[in-house]
Amino acid sequence: MVDGALRACQADPALQLLLVGPVEASDAILHALDPADRARVRVLTAPAGLRRPGTPEPDVNRVESGVRTAVLAVAQGHADAVVSAGNTGATVSSAALALGRWSGVRRPALAAVLPTAAGRIVLLDVGASVDPDGNTLAMHARLGAAYAAVAHDLAAPRIGLLTIGTERGKGDRLRRSAPGVLAALDLPAGARYTGLVEGNDVVTGAKADVVVTDGFTGNVLLKGLETAYALTRPPNPGEVPPRAAILLGVGGTVVVCHGAASGDDIAAGIALAAGLHRRAAVPAIADLIQPQPAAQDDLRGGS
Amino acid sequence: MVDGALRACQADPALQLLLVGPVEASDAILHALDPADRARVRVLTAPAGLRRPGTPEPDVNRVESGVRTAVLAVAQGHADAVVSAGNTGATVSSAALALGRWSGVRRPALAAVLPTAAGRIVLLDVGASVDPDGNTLAMHARLGAAYAAVAHDLAAPRIGLLTIGTERGKGDRLRRSAPGVLAALDLPAGARYTGLVEGNDVVTGAKADVVVTDGFTGNVLLKGLETAYALTRPPNPGEVPPRAAILLGVGGTVVVCHGAASGDDIAAGIALAAGLHRRAAVPAIADLIQPQPAAQDDLRGGS
Known part of the structure; x- marks a missing residue:
């Protein structure tokens, strides 16, 4: 994740990163960045959840807690998109809950x-x-x-x-x-x-x-x-194409990377999310899927 | 199929082929073979089923009829193994019916x-x-x-x-x-x-x-x-490995090739079937799966 975040920052000078997760990881990224770039990176420490010190396995509760915190940051307007390599089920359910599902979408899809x-x-x-x-x-x-x-x-x-x-x-x-x-x-x-x-x-x-x-x-x-x-x-x-999936049917830009994603994969996932946000892809997709409210049609001059 | 059968004959001088299908296909193979090799090829014309002259699509009824005829040839001892690129469902059900399923096997498996x-x-x-x-x-x-x-x-x-x-x-x-x-x-x-x-x-x-x-x-x-x-x-x-699957759980050697198999694939499927038959693989697999009758154990000297 650290490696991928660094690569994404270096490849995209306009990118701003909000890092959600343990302090050790964000510290590693901040230290590796040029001082001029550090202003582009903010850190949001996720609630730690249950720790399992001394085990080499990832702490599922901690990862899920990070996913929830990241999705909430999008819901609250602190970020434009979320990229997660955490538990897929937790990401999908957190995103559906915090960002809402589109009308008619009972089950969002990972594409x-x-x-x-x-x-x-x-x-x-x-x-x-x-x-x-x-x-x-x-x-x-x-x-x-x-x-x-x-x-x-x-x-x-x-x-x-x-x-x-x-x-x-x-x-x-x-x-x-x-x-x-x-x-x-x-x-x-x-x-x-x-x-x-x-x-x-x-x-x-x-x-x-x-x-x-x-x-x-x-x-x-x-x-x-x-x-x-x-x-x-x-x-x-x-x-x-990037080895990352986009969650369709929720009210925000959510990109899911593999749990075993490489730095390149994470960077590609971040670039995918940034690109989708910049072209306002998710609202455009939602417009194609959901029936338009009449008032919105009027504003568009009936086109 | 014709191309694959020819390649299999040329690659394996001990192979004997029983061709099941339309006369035109077997004629093409017999013409292309060296006269010395023709004695290794016999032909069994499959009942024609419903013909659909003038259509480029394969005639499903005719293909299924060929599969049934081929499996029956194994059941009746006229052939040691069957190789089919016909309808998979028809091959599996014909094989289960004509060759029998092993004890305990309700659904044979294609491996x-x-x-x-x-x-x-x-x-x-x-x-x-x-x-x-x-x-x-x-x-x-x-x-x-x-x-x-x-x-x-x-x-x-x-x-x-x-x-x-x-x-x-x-x-x-x-x-x-x-x-x-x-x-x-x-x-x-x-x-x-x-x-x-x-x-x-x-x-x-x-x-x-x-x-x-x-x-x-x-x-x-x-x-x-x-x-x-x-x-x-x-x-x-x-x-x-050959691009062909073996049907496990029926009382005979049955190899299934893709409907869109190339000549190489058909030849590889025939070689797979011949190799499995020569090493008596299917009876050996059945012995590992099914409980042994006591009398058979006795014949083996208790080993």
């Missing part, structure tokens, strides 16, 4: 971006919602479509449903019932549902720009492919 | 072998059983352990359960209940359950030799990783 032979692909959910029903998959299809349109400037993104064969009757219970729900869906940003895709299509990118799946399958596939690309090479070395 | 940074890993199930319960995962753990011991000569294989995080409470409903069942399991061949693994561990091979999961997740991960390795390179180029 990851993977390199493909054709460019890049949005894969969601990758761990926020492990036993979803068809309606959750449908909302995640809408969230993924809006994210691809806003963050990747994609016109009419192609949305695919991940399954294990395109013949009729293939797939598990959820996948046998979901295609009908997705096909009937009103997708934002001109997106269209292009049908069933398989694991290979997440690597080639040939059939879809956004791939929808449950958080269990998505997380397994994401960790498998990211590790495969790290050990070999990405299918498209010109365009390697 | 694939993937290259890892550490060597190779057995992943199962990869598509035979998409909504398994904990007992099915437990039987698949036993089948995978026996396969790794017999086919890979592994002493005391390490068995892992695929999930999305090793902290308590992670995973979906199935994965939250299954670890207890697996930990209490009597595994064959000195295998031991080593706990939860994640998608990255299927690439590194660091934590387990056999990874157990449901057929939906396993199929998605298999197709993703195989395509990633094909587009980039395998994590261990010295040892690339």
Whole structure:
């Protein structure tokens, strides 16, 4: 985390960091920074939670406490976005509680971006919602479509449903019932549902720009492919997206890094969060997903 | 298929092929073979099923009919093993019906072998059983352990359960209940359950030799990783296992190739089936899984 925060500060001279966590970590960052840069870094010490001195394992309660403190800092306007490599479940539930969920979103989605032979692909959910029903998959299809349109400037993104064969009757219970729900869906940003895709299509990118799946399958596939690309090479070395996921469906910019993220991954996660905030991506996605209040439409001159 | 069958014949001078399918395909193979080799190839024309002339799509009924005919040829002793790139569901159900399931095996498992940074890993199930319960995962753990011991000569294989995080409470409903069942399991061949693994561990091979999961997740991960390795390179180029899966739990040697298998893949699948038959792997795996009848033990001199 320290290494990643330093890299992010050095790479982005306009970045301001609010560090949330133990004093030792923030001290290490402040010492390593040029004196001129120290003014860009503030520190918020997280409540310590239960300590387990003498054990090498991370202290889950302490990490979760840090996540809650960081999300509250965004909710209270002390920060514009949160980047967490803490417990995913704690991050998702803290964010939903402190920042609120968008209207119609019961289960927020974690969306990851993977390199493909054709460019890049949005894969969601990758761990926020492990036993979803068809309606959750449908909302995640809408969230993924809006994210691809806003963050990747994609016109009419192609949305695919991940399954294990395109013949009729293939797939598990959820996948046998979901295609009908997705096909009937009103997708934002001109997106269209292009049908069933398989694991290979997440690597080639040939059939879809956004791939929808449950958080269990998505997380397994994401960790498998990211590790495969790290050990070999990405299918498209010109365009390697950050190894970080964005939480969609909550009222703020929340980026989740792996628990085992490297300094590079943390820096890329911070850069992703900063970039999304600067282009006001999350409000733009929310506008595509949620029905607009009439007054807001009027202010826009009816466009 | 024609290309793969030819390659298999050329690579293995002792191989005898029984081709099951349309006459045009077998004619193409017979014409391409040296006259001396033609005696090694016999042809069994599959009942044609419903034809759909003029459409470029494969005729599912015709393919399934071919699978049934091929499996029956093994059941009736006309062939020692079957290799199919037809519909997986039809292959599994035809094989279970015609060859019988082993005692205690309600759901046979499709096991694939993937290259890892550490060597190779057995992943199962990869598509035979998409909504398994904990007992099915437990039987698949036993089948995978026996396969790794017999086919890979592994002493005391390490068995892992695929999930999305090793902290308590992670995973979906199935994965939250299954670890207890697996930990209490009597595994064959000195295998031991080593706990939860994640998608990255299927690439590194660091934590387990056999990874157990449901057929939906396993199929998605298999197709993703195989395509990633094909587009980039395998994590261990010295040892690339065949892109084919073996059906475990039925009374015969059944190898399943992708519907979109290349000639190389088909040839590798045929070589896998021939190798498993020659070392009597399937009966050896069955012996490890099923309780031995007393009379058979006596014949072995009590060893």
